[in-house]
Amino acid sequence: MKNQIIIFSLLISFSVFSQNSSEKQMLNLQTMATGLKIGGYGEITYNDPDSGVSEIDVQRLVMLFAYKFDDRVSFITEIEFEHVKEVYVEQAFLNYGVSDNFNLRGGLMLVPMGIVNEYHEPTTYNGVERPSLNNKLVPTTWREMGLGVYGRINSASLRYQAYVMNGFISYNGAYKLKGTNGLRSGRQKGAESVGSNANFAARVDYYGLPGLKFGLSLYNGKTQTTDKSVVGSQVGLSMIGFDARYVKNRFSARSEYINASLSDTDKYNLASGKDLGSKMSGYYVEGAYNLLPLTARQKLDVFLRYEDFDTHAEVAGNLTKNESFHRKETTFGFSYHLADGAVFKMDWQSKGTAVPDSESKGQFNMGIGVFF
C-alpha cells in the first residue's frame, strides 16, 4: 500500500513537472512581479478673474497606489490632497479579473458618466480648469461606493461597465441639493455615507472606428436620506450622457452631452426652501490643433471650447426658472505638453448667462499639470 502511494504520487508529480519543463522550452516569459506601484497626478493653478481677487492654488495633488496581489487580483487607491490641506480618498477598489472579458470591481469608484469624470487627470483634457459642465452637471470628481462588472469585447471594440452604487445624499437633517450646482453638494465620497437606496450606473464605449470613440452613460436611482418618513427628503434621478472624442493627425475634438431628469423636486423644494431644477442639461464642444509636428516629442495644442448648460432647464411646482443658471461659456487657450505626463496650460474664459442684457465675465487662467 505504502509503495503504491509513493509510486502513484511520484508518477503524478513527474507528469506535472515534465509537461511544464518541455513546454517551458517553447516560451519562457517572466511575469511582472507582484507588489506596489506608485503614481499620481497634480495641478497647480492660477485664476485671475476680471473682477475680484486672483487665486494661486495647489488645487490637487493625488497619489496613486496600485497593489497587485497576482495576475487577477489588484487593489487601486488614490489619496487626494485638495488645496494642500484637505485630504480625501478619491478611489479605493479591488479588481478581480475573472476572464479576459469579464472583471469584478468593488469599493470606492468613479461613476462612469461622460468623459472627464473618469479621465480627469490634467494632461488628459484642455483648459486649466475642467469644463464647467463637469462641475455643475456632472459633479466631477463624482465617486461613490459600489460593486459591479466591467470588461471589454475586443472583437466588437466595446468596453462596458455596470455598477450598483450608492447615490447622492439629499437629506441628512439638512437639505443638500440646490439649483445653482444641482447635485454637487450631495456627493458623499464614501465618507460614512448614508445608503438608503441603491443606484445603478452603466457605460458603454465604442472604439471601432479609427480615431473615434463614442460613449453612452446611464445613471438611474434615487437620492439618499437619513429619514424616509420626511416628505420631500428624496428625489429621483435619471441621467444620460453621450460623448464623442476624435483624434486625427494634429487635430482632436471632443464633446459631451448630459441630460439629468429629477423627479419629486417640487416636494423637495417645498420642504427645503431650495430651488432644485427638475431637469438639468447641456453640452460642450471642443476642437484642438497641435502646432508641433507629430514626430516631435512635445505637443502644443491650441483649443477652443464652447459650453452651454442649464441646471434649471426645467423646473417643477411653483419654482420659477433662474436664467443665471443657464451658463454659456467660451474658453480659448493652449496646452503645452512638455513631455508625456507634464503640461503647461494657459487660457482665457468668457463666462456668460442667459440673463437678458447680462455681461459676460472674463477670466485668465494658467496652470501646471502632471500625471505619472
Place this chain on the structure above:
Amino acid sequence: MGLHRKINWSFVLLYFVVILCSSFSNHENVLYKNILKKVKKEISKVFVLEDFELNPVQIQPIKELTADFSGNRLLEISSNDIKLGYAYVGTAPSKTETFEYLVLFDNQFVIKKAKVLLYRESWGGEIGSKRWLKQFLLKGTNHKFIYRQNISAISGATISVKSMTNAVNELLSSLNFLIQNKII
C-alpha cells in the same frame, strides 16, 4: 497498525504538499501555458493549419537589438518540414502594468497578425480591438509606425497605444537588423 496508518497519512500529506508546491511555484507556468495556448490557436487560425511545429529561434543579445529575444520569444512555425513563418510574443508596459502581445509573420517577415494576448490593467485595454490592430498588418521590417499618423489614436488609451506602437517598431527594426546581418 497505528504506525502504518501514520505512515500512510504522512504520504498522502506529502503528496498534497508536492502538488500544492508545484501549483504555487508554477504560477508562471500557468501564465505561459495560457499564453502558449492562445498563440497556437491564433497560428491555427491565421495559417489555416491544424498541425504545425513551433521551434524557438535562439538569438544572442546584441546591443543593436531593442526588442527582447530572451526566453524563446521568437518561434519558427513549420509544418511537415516546410517553414511557414514566425511568431513573436512580446511584453510591453501599460500605465502601471505590462501586457503580452503576439505578432505573426510570414516567411519574409511581413506582419500577418497582431494581437493582445493578455492585458492586465483596467485602463487602456482598448488596444485589444481587432479593428485597431489591423493597422499593423501587411507591413515589413522596413516600416515605421507613427502614432496619430499611420496609427490612429484611441482616446483614453494613449499610453498603451504608444507603448504597443513603440514595441512593434522596436521589433521590426530589430528583425531588420538580424536579417541585414544574416543572423536569421
